Amino acid sequence: xxxxxxxxxxxxxxxxxxxxxxxxxxxxxxxxxxxxxxxxxxxxxxxxxxxxxxxxxxxxxxxxxxxxxxxxxxxxxxxxxxxxxxxxxxxxxxxxxxxxxxxxxxxxxxxxxxxxxxxxxxxxxxxxxxxxxxxxxxxxxxxxxxx
Amino acid sequence: xxxxxxxxxxxxxxxxxxxxxxxxxxxxxxxxxxxxxxxxxxxxxxxxxxxxxxxxxxxxxxxxxxxxxxxxxxxxxxxxxxxxxxxxxxxxxxxxxxxxxxxxxxxxxxxxxxxxxxxxxxxxxxxxxxxxx
Numbered sequence: 344x345x346x347x348x349x350x351x352x353x354x355x356x357x358x359x360x361x362x363x364x365x366x367x368x369x370x371x372x373x374x375x376x377x378x379x380x381x382x383x384x385x386x387x388x389x390x391x392x393x394x395x396x397x398x399x400x401x402x403x404x405x406x407x408x409x410x411x412x413x414x415x416x417x418x419x420x421x422x423x424x425x426x427x428x429x430x431x432x433x434x435x436x437x438x439x440x441x442x443x444x445x446x447x448x449x450x451x452x453x454x455x456x457x458x459x460x461x462x463x464x465x466x467x468x469x470x471x472x473x474x475x476x477x478x479x480x481x482x483x484x485x486x487x488x489x490x
Numbered sequence: 491x492x493x494x495x496x497x498x499x500x501x502x503x504x505x506x507x508x509x510x511x512x513x514x515x516x517x518x519x520x521x522x523x524x525x526x527x528x529x530x531x532x533x534x535x536x537x538x539x540x541x542x543x544x545x546x547x548x549x550x551x552x553x554x555x556x557x558x559x560x561x562x563x564x565x566x567x568x569x570x571x572x573x574x575x576x577x578x579x580x581x582x583x584x585x586x587x588x589x590x591x592x593x594x595x596x597x598x599x600x601x602x603x604x605x606x607x608x609x610x611x612x613x614x615x616x617x618x619x620x621x622x623x
Contacts, residue, residue: 389573395564402561404537404574406601436524436531443520443535455570470537470601471561
């Protein structure tokens with residue numbers, strides 16, 4: 344789930360059960376990879392990773408960031424995104440809820456081995472950071488001709 | 491090439507769980523809420539949402555916020571890992587009568603929705619001067 348730790352106002356157990364079902368379903372349906380560097384859900388920013396035959400696509404759901412202050416690096420197949428989300432505090436106001444993440448964050452994403460660290464593109468739009476990493480040519484499936 | 495599509499409405503999409511009888515998964519956006527003399531401000535994280543895909547509804551004392559994230563994704567993508575399994579944001583807030591829901595000001599920037607709800611002018615706190623004789 345994305346977002347809040349203070350989560351559920353009502354129907355807490357229903358919500359948790361539903362969530363559990365969802366997770367169970369997920370593991371049934373997909374060969375979901377749990378990397379050694381993976382972090383528990385709820386960590387900011389939430390991220391999705393997908394693969395096409397040519398590229399790996401990484402989506403970080405990170406609203407309200409200054410893209411110039413983002414630090415992106417890739418070392419072989421290890422993609423690191425670090426930054427800081429500063430939420431200005433209104434001194435004259437009284438706060439009822441502060442669920443939104445504030446402060447420094449760092450997420451390390453282990454991509455499959457054939458990620459090409461030399462061909463990475465990133466853009467930030469509507470609060471989503473999309474990083475595209477090309478796959479190495481040599482790792483693509485090839486047809487072998489039979490003689 | 492990448493093409494734009496609405497992930498939530500495509501059950502076949504690789505990053506979405508298969509559609510079933512269960513209700514659609516709804517994301518509950520994290521919110522900050524604070525109050526000052528002029529009114530209440532709500533800030534919600536709705537990454538991926540754009541102005542066109544945002545619905546705000548006020549019904550008596552209920553404020554419903556709905557938004558749809560739209561993320562460009564190649565059609566042949568396969569999911570490797572997913573924290574986010576829906577693109578539908580929804581959250582409801584209870585307002586109170588001293589707030590002027592007709593005058594809500596909403597703005598959306600980089601996936602952060604800011605709602606400013608002013609207090610009715612007659613209930614704004616007034617500073618009371620103490621006269622000394």
